[in-house]
Amino acid sequence: MxxxxxxxxxxxxxxxxxxxxxxxxxxxxxxxxxxxxxxxxxxxxxxxxxxxxxxxxxxxxxxxxxFESKEHLIQAYYGRSNAEHLVACVDALETERDLKQRLLAVLYTKIETAQPYHRFAGQLFKTAADPASPLSPFSSESMPTRREATELMALVVEGSDARVSPELADELPNLLWLYLMGIILFWIHDDSAGCARTFKLIDRTADIVVNLINLSSLTLMRPLVRRAVQLTGELRALAGPGAEPVPGGQERSSE
Amino acid sequence: MxxxxxxxxxxxxxxxxxxxxxxxxxxxxxxxxxxxxxxxxxxxxxxxxxxxxxxxxxxxxxxxxxFESKEHLIQAYYGRSNAEHLVACVDALETERDLKQRLLAVLYTKIETAQPYHRFAGQLFKTAADPASPLSPFSSESMPTRREATELMALVVEGSDARVSPELADELPNLLWLYLMGIILFWIHDDSAGCARTFKLIDRTADIVVNLINLSSLTLMRPLVRRAVQLTGELRALAGPGAEPVPGGQERSSE
DNA sequence: TTCTGTTTTTGAACACGTTCAACAAGTGCA
DNA sequence: TGCACTTGTTGAACGTGTTCAAAAACAGAA
The missing domain is CATH 1.10.10.60 (Homeodomain-like)
Known part of the structure; x- marks a missing residue:
């Protein structure tokens, strides 16, 4: 395997x-x-x-x-990172039902499993930042890795007791993936001891995110939700034609 | 000069x-x-x-x-970019009063003035993406450039007829700067003709942003606003101790 | 004008990512 | 078993970012 x-x-x-x-x-x-x-x-x-x-x-x-280049050696890290993360968070996803706790578990374990690699995390970002690079998170070559991550997010939502606006349901894993990318970006820049600042940011932002999700079914928020969905569509256009939304709760593809 | x-x-x-x-x-x-x-x-x-x-x-x-390195040659671009942008958007800022129109003017002109450099925009991002680099937008060396940009955003808000929550007022230029960074990031990845997709994204997201700003004084949103303000504080901690909020409407420093 | 100290200029050499022609080892077929 | 083809291995050489000792130019004081 x-x-x-x-x-x-x-x-x-x-x-x-x-x-x-x-x-x-x-x-x-x-x-x-x-x-x-x-x-x-x-x-x-x-x-x-x-x-x-x-x-x-x-x-x-x-x-x-x-390996085509030194940078391609970094690609080995991505697959491993996802695998380690999945192992670390699967227990919580099987026992927790509260959306916020599930989200926190996923985010915390992501940072914890990545911590041994913090030394070269900046280079990860620099490498991923090249739009022309196959290592870019938006590239089609990264599609399998990205799909794993969005499917994990779909699990976070699906197994929770949260009420999600139907319009948002399909796109939410992608939005949560973007959120995770933002957290990782912060972590890369975080030089506090044990990356404490990142964990604090997770606590703060998870609150906001979960609140927004819970608000998403209010009529007042309907227009904003629609626009958020469109926004993900625009962002997905960057990744080329294969980047489709993850149908919520669907069986994982065998890839 | x-x-x-x-x-x-x-x-x-x-x-x-x-x-x-x-x-x-x-x-x-x-x-x-x-x-x-x-x-x-x-x-x-x-x-x-x-x-x-x-x-x-x-x-x-x-x-x-x-020049210390090839990358430092890129730094010349940043200062020039801000200067050109200011020239391009100053008229609109003197005539428009509607927040959304002001914001659109600033965003549109930013992309338009940057367009001749789109060829190496990916490298801009790759270079800026190195957390250890003085070229990173979060570095203390980029402080002067960043300050110019946030002060421009302060002008956008100050000269508009929008009602902004007092809690948010000081942090809003920083938040808008982050928004601008996101737009530029999208632009860098945008390979559509004339970067049409970026302009479309601007239209869509400016709507959201202005709506959120207008909603910010609602009681319902108060907790979220408070958290957004804290979030900017967290992000500012990345840039070190000199990164203070821009007091809204204050006279520009002579730097 | 000469001398001393500082600034500017130079290009050979170095380090490192990468390439590619040549060779060695492995595989399958008659 | 021999042959032809494929896969795996090698390291000198190349290109490019960068360094640094030496030389040239400049500036100010006596």
Missing amino acids: TDEQTGQTGAGVGPGGPAKPKKADLTRRTIVETALRLFREHGYEGTTMRAIASEAGVSIGNAYYY | TDEQTGQTGAGVGPGGPAKPKKADLTRRTIVETALRLFREHGYEGTTMRAIASEAGVSIGNAYYY
């Missing part, structure tokens, strides 16, 4: 197809593990491709045989 | 002090002008420092004498 996932988030064009796990997969995995470890220890800029190749026991050219 | 401004946004540690304009200032300016021109023509990545130095008629080392 982990092999399968890494393969999926690896360089799309490169080797490591669906064939049997073999020497190539081992090499690829070794390179990724080494890279992520060195990134954590020395930071992204402080880690050279030569160091990665050397410590992984391969040549510099071999590293590039598997 | 232009020299003064460029000097201010140049490398803080470098040469080009407050002394009389001389050969050094000419060299610096030539490098900047050349760089911005080549960035527009060839894109940021497609422009090498050697090309900039060569076309500016200086050596590669000389370019680095004046």
